Amino acid sequence: MNYQTLTPDLIQQLSAIAPGRVFTNGDINEDYTHDEMPIYGKAMPEAVVEAASTEEIAAVMKLCNEHCIPVTPRGAGTGLVGGAVAIHGGVLLVTTRMNKILNYDMENFTVTVQPGVLLNTLAEDASSKGLLYPPDPGEKFATLGGNVSTNAGGMRAVKYGCTRDYVKAMTVVLPTGEVVKLGSSVSKTSSGYSLLNLMIGSEGTLGIITELTLKLIPQPKETISLIIPYPDMESCIATVPSFFMHHLNPQALEFMGKDIVISSEAYVGKQVFPRKIDGVEAEAYLLVTFDGNDADELDAVIERASEVVLEAGAIDVLVADTPALKRDAWAARSSFLEAIMADTKLLDECDVVVPVTQIAKFLVYVDSLEESVGLKVRSFGHAGDGNLHIYCCSNDLEEDEFKARAEKFMEAVYIKATELGGQVSGEHGIGHGKVPFLAESVGEVNMRLMENIKKVFDPNLILNPGKVCYKL
Amino acid sequence: MELLVCIKQVPDDSVSVSLGADGAPKLDEIAPVVNAFDTYALEMAARFKEAHGGSVTVLTIGGDATVPALRSCLSVGADHAYKLAEESVCDTQGIAYLLSKASAKAGEQPFDVIFCGSESTDASSGQVGAQLAEILGIPVVTNVLAVEPREGGVTLKQETEEGYRVVEAPCPCVVTIVKPNYEPRYPSIKSKMAARKMPIGDLTAAGVEADAAQFGPEAAKVRRVAISAPPQRQSGVKIQEKEAAEAVRRAMEMLAGQKLI
Structure with missing residues (x-):
């Protein structure tokens, strides 16, 4: 593409649209050059616009579309695939100032928010009203606009589904600067193509979300978590389908290996997961949460769950039934990524999703790559929905050598995942880091359909170029 | 040894408390939990029992609302639990008095060591352990990190401003417990189920033959006259690098990133 660079005149026009909130050159905060996965490279935008309204975003898009200036939308920058990095320069359009919870509809259980509201902010605010926003991605300080743009999943997806299931409506600025409203508060629809669903998970390549109406549910009154240690990863993973076969319906069902638990506990400074029980070393764990509205019923559920897992080879079942115990149990899980990053100089990640019944087979294969590729492998994930977070790491290699090996590792991982019926990303998205793997996984026809959809929305290909399906 | 752990049920201390229009803390929506320092005391007592024998009894002042807290204690190492329901008690001196009376009736044998959390996470007065020892006429060692048995008494590791002090005390005695370098255990499903059936x-x-003149409102020597909320703290960023040099480097980076230096 022949993108134009920003001229002083265009910067002046941007400044007129967003007075005092346009930054250039040395005034651009370095954080805006990357997301949380620096291995995909840094890129300095020509200008950062911290937008404050739908109208401002529409005006920016109109201006940039007319002058063929690339625009990269960005929330809190917590992505892991380079999706919010301005790899083709131009304008980085930041939505974090649009951070207001606009209103709750307590009769229809919805909340309308600006896209820059943080997940954590909404979760706490909804909770204070006795409501639950079920999507629960690990990164609590991501923006809701970012969550919707990647169809983020998280721990509670196994029971409640992903972000997509909680988006009722949205306001979107198209690359041309037109403003459209998608979806509505109705419960069902059969009214043409679902542009709402097309926008969800499109990673800011089709439009910029400027307002969201999200579904809430009444907050379950009770939750209990179980820490379930196993003597080996195989028996740990093999238990997972049993939860569903016995209709136990956990809210969250996570697996983790001993090594990553030890790293994470060292990182948070608190040991919670038992290392040895009655002389048996724990090598893997399930961390499970159940929710409900009746404490006695929930007790009955955890008793049944305990019978099932002990029968299946668990060493013991520890119960986190107080706020402090639950918090501590989940603190370690929530810090896995930070713990890995703190321990590692170079790392790359994939968040493939495979059928639940294939997790064990897939993990055995992934572990075998550690030796053949020559990289340290760390894995954990959402056992209940087959979404695995797999990291390849090195503290010794030069960056070029690491990248070469990581590419080989990722290729092998994605080929295996596809072979087992899996997909490239469960919740992080494609960004620009995973485009070739998506192409390989979904095939030529699917990629062509996606590229053509992109062109319909964005004829000049200015919005978030080089991401998802369009490798420029 | 026979060990008694005095516990208090408090509002979950991870939840920020706001004041109502009447100036009182709004606690209705906040889950009651066992005071964190008391959970450390219970864990220390349970470890002591497992290493040296004996039994652990928990005791609280409160009505039926304290049953979940006591069951929770029974699931993580306590062998017996008692509650004394008395609503008129209103200061630490009154609580300590009731505990002193109850300690003579709870359990079949006199207690050798009485564990208290060093303070509660709600009122944070830090008085009850010392007052209990005073009423019972026995020694008290505060800010204890570890307890080991010795002939006729216990050896205690006490936390001080400068470091640690090792002291000895005869039994019976009261010890007030601060956070040791381990966490309270999680109940197993078996211990939790068993605790449900324990009396x-x-x-x-x-x-317990307590004299109402010693603990009721009339006896209260300290009276709360007002509560005010602390000033709001500005949000911050936690730097968690292990090495000091690395932490400083990270802090410098963040300051530079924000164009502050």
């Missing part, structure tokens, strides 16, 4: 002893002020 909880009911005591009353009259039953």
Whole structure:
């Protein structure tokens, strides 16, 4: 593409649209050059616009579309695939100032928010009203606009589904600067193509979300978590389908290996997961949460769950039934990524999703790559929905050598995942880091359909170029 | 040894408390939990029992609302639990008095060591352990990190401003516990289920021969006259690098990133 660079005149026009909130050159905060996965490279935008309204975003898009200036939308920058990095320069359009919870509809259980509201902010605010926003991605300080743009999943997806299931409506600025409203508060629809669903998970390549109406549910009154240690990863993973076969319906069902638990506990400074029980070393764990509205019923559920897992080879079942115990149990899980990053100089990640019944087979294969590729492998994930977070790491290699090996590792991982019926990303998205793997996984026809959809929305290909399906 | 752990049920301390229009803390929506320092005390007592024998009894002042807290204690190492329901008590001196009376009736044998959390996470007065020892006329060692048995008494590791002090005390004695370098255990499903069936002893002020003139509102020597909220703290960023040099480097980076230096 022949993108134009920003001229002083265009910067002046941007400044007129967003007075005092346009930054250039040395005034651009370095954080805006990357997301949380620096291995995909840094890129300095020509200008950062911290937008404050739908109208401002529409005006920016109109201006940039007319002058063929690339625009990269960005929330809190917590992505892991380079999706919010301005790899083709131009304008980085930041939505974090649009951070207001606009209103709750307590009769229809919805909340309308600006896209820059943080997940954590909404979760706490909804909770204070006795409501639950079920999507629960690990990164609590991501923006809701970012969550919707990647169809983020998280721990509670196994029971409640992903972000997509909680988006009722949205306001979107198209690359041309037109403003459209998608979806509505109705419960069902059969009214043409679902542009709402097309926008969800499109990673800011089709439009910029400027307002969201999200579904809430009444907050379950009770939750209990179980820490379930196993003597080996195989028996740990093999238990997972049993939860569903016995209709136990956990809210969250996570697996983790001993090594990553030890790293994470060292990182948070608190040991919670038992290392040895009655002389048996724990090598893997399930961390499970159940929710409900009746404490006695929930007790009955955890008793049944305990019978099932002990029968299946668990060493013991520890119960986190107080706020402090639950918090501590989940603190370690929530810090896995930070713990890995703190321990590692170079790392790359994939968040493939495979059928639940294939997790064990897939993990055995992934572990075998550690030796053949020559990289340290760390894995954990959402056992209940087959979404695995797999990291390849090195503290010794030069960056070029690491990248070469990581590419080989990722290729092998994605080929295996596809072979087992899996997909490239469960919740992080494609960004620009995973485009070739998506192409390989979904095939030529699917990629062509996606590229053509992109062109319909964005004829000049200015919005978030080089991401998802369009490798420029 | 026979060990008694005095516990208090407090509002979950991870939840920020706001004041109502009447100036009182709004606690209705906040889950009650066992005071964190008391959970450390219970864990220390349970470890002591497992290493050296004996039994652990927990005791609280409160009505039926304290049953979940006591069951929770029974699931993580306590062998017996008692509650003394008495609503008129209103200062630490009164609580300590009732505990002193109840400690003579809870359990079949006199207690050798009485564990208290060093303070509660709600009122944070830090008085009850010392007052209890005073009333019972026995020694008290505060800010204890570890307890080991010795002939006729216990050896205690005490936290001080400068470091640690090792002291000895004869039994019976009161010890107030601060955070040790381990965490309270999680109940197993088996211990939790067993705790559900264990009896909880009911005591009353009259039953333990407590004199109402010693603990009621009339006896209270300290009276709360007002509560105010602390000033709001500005949000911050936690730097968690292990090495000091690395932490400084990270802090410099962040300051530079924000164009502050």
